[in-house]
Each structure stands twice: as structure tokens, then as C-alpha cells.
Amino acid sequence: MKLTTKKGGMVMIILCIKHDGECPQCGTTLHPSQLNCPSCGADIRWYQGNPFLCAECAKEEAKKVVPKDHLLHQLNSSLNLIFKALTFCDQNRFGECTEEISRAINELRNVLETIENNEIVEK
Template sequence: MIVLCIKHDGECPQCGTTLHPSQLNCPTCGADLQWHQGNPFLCTECAKEKTKKIIPKDHLLHQLNNSLNSIFKAFTLCDQNRFGECAEEISETINKLCDVLEIIENNEIIEQ
């Protein structure tokens, strides 16, 4: 059974009345909603949000180093007047860096 809090479901768990996530009591049945407002122990979605992967710092450093090498490759292509290839390399590098930022934002980083 999937259980959702009012933050993710928007309904009173007792009577089904549509609620605003900031409400502390249900206006229809009077249910106390404080325990149901984003509780990872009750809500399946909150539990997913709370669960983060653990990523080794070395993995991120390797990805950042690859991106740095791609930037130097792009500069070399520009120096050789190969601007189309340079732009493509820069675009790919930006995507790699965005991926690294997403990993940092969504995961726990640890020393190894």
C-alpha cells in the first residue's frame, strides 16, 4: 500500500478532504495533520526524497578532471580555427559539468 503525506497527496488521510500542505487540522473532520506533513516514515514519496545515493569523492574528481581536459581540447580546436568542433566540445563539456552538479546536488558525497 502506498501512503502519501498531504504534501504529496493533498488530501486528509482520514476523510479525503482536499487540503493545503500548510494546514494543521482538517476543516471537515478536525483530524490533526501535523504528523502527516512531509513525514518520511509515513509517506512513500518523502522516503524517496530522503534516500540519497552515496557517491565517492574520487568519482566526482575524475569526472571534473575529464571536463577540464575537454575544455583544454576545445581551446586547442579554437587555436586551430576549427570553430565548429570547438563549439561542439564546449557544448559536451557543459553537459558533463551539469551532470556533475546534479550528482552533487542529489547525492551524499563521501571521502574514500
């Protein structure tokens, strides 16, 4: 089945290959005319091979579980880089200071992306 609809100037294509119209997340039966995610009601778009969930629900389903201790270790490592950079600045070693600050920013960015894209659990 291939269903094409035009909404707001965008063409959305929904493909049903073998799931027989059933949402793999909640088991809700979908009809060919149904263009909404059964979890949140958003428009359904093809997302990573899953035609029955909207992009946000599919993204939510794909989240990994990350232990809180791992994130705390990464944050501690980033803070240590900042202190190291400040030590270099205090010693007038500005080139090394800049490199350490850049590394710290990249590590902090990675931690924030991990927090945003994954489920955090106590361990």
C-alpha cells in the same frame, strides 16, 4: 485510512496502507490527524510511496553515496574537454570547438546534479 485536508487551495491526501502510522525513518507513531513530517515538521505529501515523510526528507533518505574520487575524475574529464575545445579554437576549428564546449557543459551539469542529489564521501 484516507485523510483529505484542504490547505491553501491545495488538497493533500495521506494514505496509510500497512505501516500502521509509524514513520519508517525514525519510528515515530503518527496519528491520522497529524499532517507534519516527524523529521522536519513540514507538511506531509505522498512522495514515492512513502506517506509518512515530507518530500525533502524522503528525497534525503533516497540519496545515493558517491565517492569523492569519482566526482574528481568527472570534473577532470570535463576540464580536459574544455582544454581540447580551446585547442580546436586556437586551430580555427570552430565547429569542433563548439561541440567540445557543449559536451564539457553537459558533463559539468551532470557532475553538479550528482553533487546536489547525492551524499559525497571520502574514499
